[in-house]
Amino acid sequence: MASSVVTSPWTPVQDRAQVRIKARINKREAVLRTAAQVFNEKGYLASTLDEVAERLNVTKPTLYYYVKNKEEILFECVRIGLTMLQEAIHDVGASGGSAADKLTAAMRKYTEIVTMDFGMCVIRVGEDPLPAESQQKLRRIKAAIDLEFRELIAQGIAEGSLKPCDPKIAAFTIAGAISWVARWYQPNGDLSVDTIADQCIHFLSTGLYQPVTP
Amino acid sequence: MASSVVTSPWTPVQDRAQVRIKARINKREAVLRTAAQVFNEKGYLASTLDEVAERLNVTKPTLYYYVKNKEEILFECVRIGLTMLQEAIHDVGASGGSAADKLTAAMRKYTEIVTMDFGMCVIRVGEDPLPAESQQKLRRIKAAIDLEFRELIAQGIAEGSLKPCDPKIAAFTIAGAISWVARWYQPNGDLSVDTIADQCIHFLSTGLYQPVTP
Numbered sequence: 001m002a003s004s005v006v007t008s009p010w011t012p013v014q015d016r017a018q019v020r021i022k023a024r025i026n027k028r029e030a031v032l033r034t035a036a037q038v039f040n041e042k043g044y045l046a047s048t049l050d051e052v053a054e055r056l057n058v059t060k061p062t063l064y065y066y067v068k069n070k071e072e073i074l075f076e077c078v079r080i081g082l083t084m085l086q087e088a089i090h091d092v093g094a095s096g097g098s099a100a101d102k103l104t105a106a107m108r109k110y111t112e113i114v115t116m117d118f119g120m121c122v123i124r125v126g127e128d129p130l131p132a133e134s135q136q137k138l139r140r141i142k143a144a145i146d147l148e149f150r151e152l153i154a155q156g157i158a159e160g161s162l163k164p165c166d167p168k169i170a171a172f173t174i175a176g177a178i179s180w181v182a183r184w185y186q187p188n189g190d191l192s193v194d195t196i197a198d199q200c201i202h203f204l205s206t207g208l209y210q211p212v213t214p
Numbered sequence: 215m216a217s218s219v220v221t222s223p224w225t226p227v228q229d230r231a232q233v234r235i236k237a238r239i240n241k242r243e244a245v246l247r248t249a250a251q252v253f254n255e256k257g258y259l260a261s262t263l264d265e266v267a268e269r270l271n272v273t274k275p276t277l278y279y280y281v282k283n284k285e286e287i288l289f290e291c292v293r294i295g296l297t298m299l300q301e302a303i304h305d306v307g308a309s310g311g312s313a314a315d316k317l318t319a320a321m322r323k324y325t326e327i328v329t330m331d332f333g334m335c336v337i338r339v340g341e342d343p344l345p346a347e348s349q350q351k352l353r354r355i356k357a358a359i360d361l362e363f364r365e366l367i368a369q370g371i372a373e374g375s376l377k378p379c380d381p382k383i384a385a386f387t388i389a390g391a392i393s394w395v396a397r398w399y400q401p402n403g404d405l406s407v408d409t410i411a412d413q414c415i416h417f418l419s420t421g422l423y424q425p426v427t428p
Contacts, residue, residue: 043342043343044342045342045343100423100424103422128257128258128259129257129259153422160424161423161424162422162423162424163420163421163422163424165413165416166405166409166413168405169405169409169414169417170413170422172394172395172398173391173394173413173414173417173418174391174422175394176390176391176392176393176394176395176397177387177388177391177394178390179390180387180389180390180391180394181386181390183390184386191380191382191383195380195383196383199380199383199384199387200383200387202379203379203383203384203387203418203421204387204417204421204422205421205422205423206377206421206423206425207377207417207418207419207420207421208317208367208376208377208379208384208418208419209314209375209376209377209419209420210314210374210375210376210377211420
């Protein structure tokens with residue numbers, strides 16, 4: 001009888017390392033996300049890492065295995081939120097349809113992201129409490145997002161799907177209207193993110209005023 | 215010859231008190247306004263009363279004759295800004311015209327105020343760095359402003375000058391779009407407050423998208 005190959009009941013060394021790395025990434029993500037929730041609820045100044053640790057059922061020293069300090073946490077939360085926004089507007093730009101269609105899709109994604117932990121942290125807390133160098137890094141991402149919005153609007157004006165306007169003011173008006181959602185949205189309130197997105201998009205695209213019949 | 219009445223070359227005691235009170239109010243206002251400018255430029259955390267004193271050419275102890283501390287200054291700056299916004303929306307409500315006309319006037323005033331020192335401070339800094347009790351006082355004013363906006367929008371829907379919509383989401387969309395101006399407006403930039411107000415009002419009232427011809 002030929003000897004059969006025994007499958008080792010032990011996880012291969014390489015896989016064990018993978019599992020450890022994944023667990024570490026997950027735990028770091030949980031620390032950042034919980035911190036974002038605390039920042040969003042209480043503001044950055046009033047938030048403590050003690051509370052973050054408590055919500056995760058660990059001691060504060062355990063947090064320091066995953067993050068350096070409160071400033072690094074805020075930097076990462078805002079960076080992740082901004083990266084989500086940037087990817088959203090970028091994906092929309094690469095999709096088909098008119099510039100107006102793309103803008104609608106971008107407004108919807110933007111509304112969704114600013115009602116999530118990291119996206120909300122971009123608006124409710126932002127980069128202001130951070131040192132100048134960190135602020136600059138984050139503001140570069142913001143400027144890139146803003147530029148993509150302006151270019152999309154300029155495209156829409158050129159192709160005729162959007163009305164002639166100043167793309168800079170239009171981009172800021174949209175960003176303001178939707179970013180503000182992060183300030184007033186209540187996760188357990190009576191308005192769903194979908195309803196808010198629908199109405200915001202409707203106002204910004206067709207306006208609040210009844211057309212005056214001549 | 216009858217003796218003529220001599221006009222005393224000295225300021226009457228009562229008037230002297232008045233002059234002193236007025237000078238004190240002016241100086242306190244200058245301290246608050248300068249502090250608002252520093253907060254708006256650098257953020258609350260990075261701002262120091264040393265810098266406020268320096269810009270006013272006085273020593274820091276002189277400031278304490280007019281204000282208690284940095285927290286009281288921020289509270290007053292935000293309170294004054296919010297009071298300006300509240301008076302604006304209130305005045306507009308008392309004026310004539312359709313609700314849509316009143317909303318246009320309110321949006322214009324709101325844009326003007328958030329590009330001024332105290333109004334800008336409401337948006338750029340706000341009440342978040344303050345103790346809970348102060349936050350509550352300021353949030354009560356915010357809620358009152360928000361209520362006036364919603365009522366004006368509800369009136370407009372009822373009378374037919376505004377499209378049927380959710381007044382809460384509409385009020386927040388307007389507030390967001392215009393408040394955001396405080397974040398990106400540059401006093402020495404190429405866009406005047408008037409141009410920004412015109413375009414914002416245009417977007418919000420008639421929309422960005424070209425109507426689709428059936």
